[in-house]
Amino acid sequence: MWIYEKKLEYPVKIKTCNPKMAKYVITQYGGPDGELGASVRYLSQRFSMPTEEAKSILNDIGTEELAHLEMVGAIVFQLLKGVPPKVLEREGLGAYYADHDHAVYPMSAGGVPFSAAALQSKGDPVADLTENLAAEQKARATYENLINLSDDPDVIDPLRFLREREIVHFQRFGEALRIVEERLGEKKCHFVKKAE
């Protein structure tokens, strides 16, 4: 289960509002390669993983992704806070404002609501861990795109942190895959014929 700690993993303190940037950053909240997808993916895959190392790394990285989800939500929230509706409309967030006011809603930069179609929990440890390696690279690439889109250091700083975390997660999933392959490689596989 989860206990909530009343602090962010890394500080988010944005002095200047920027609805246009919020429109892009939201993709790491509810987009295909975002933190919500990552946490649900890993926390779902952990149930069927063999080996304690793999179960725990999925559990712990899945938990950290929830903390990242919170950070991204905080970035979007602070970028939008206090911005008048007419300005939101001018910056391209008219439709978002109509449906969500200044709230944070899980969707992609293109406006597609969050979907589990972007993730898989295959039950095959090698497939799942390999998918996770890809997921971390996609997230890293997205953070790089967001960094390219911004020139506000208050925004770039937490994005930079989140990008680096993806690299570390990639390393850990890679190690988990090595361990799982090592374990699975040791065992003899038994083919069991189903009764007709």
Added chain:
Amino acid sequence: MEMTREKMLMEIMAVDFTLIDLNLYLDTHPYEQKTITHYNNCIQKAKILHENYEQMYGPLTPMSYSKCPWQWIESPWPWEKEAF
């Protein structure tokens, strides 16, 4: 007073982050005694920092003592600009 709270919270973030990164490392390196010893030392440091902060500024988790009125609901919440 606000500066001190911000400074204390930053220190806690830093030690807690060390613990998070070490936690992930140890999940795939479970037999490294020296690293586990270092982890335990950081836990001790984190406990003290958490306790000191909570005494002055209220709970960081719901698993803490509270005065009346219920301190857990106090602002600022971490996503607010005033939190730092």
Added chain:
Amino acid sequence: MYMNRAYGISAMQYPLPVCPVNPKLAHAYVPYQYLKCLYPPMAGLKAGTIFPELDRPYGTDPEYTVDE
């Protein structure tokens, strides 16, 4: 027909080699990390990791392209 995999802790040899001794085709391998040293806590937080060898800021790896 289904494969019955056995789970649980077996007599594994830690630490794993950095790269596998006999890599198999059609398998992906990530090098196993060997701990060298750690950043102090505040530096680690700012960098996004406490491990200097995993500290890869945006722009240091040419394979991760930097758009002009």
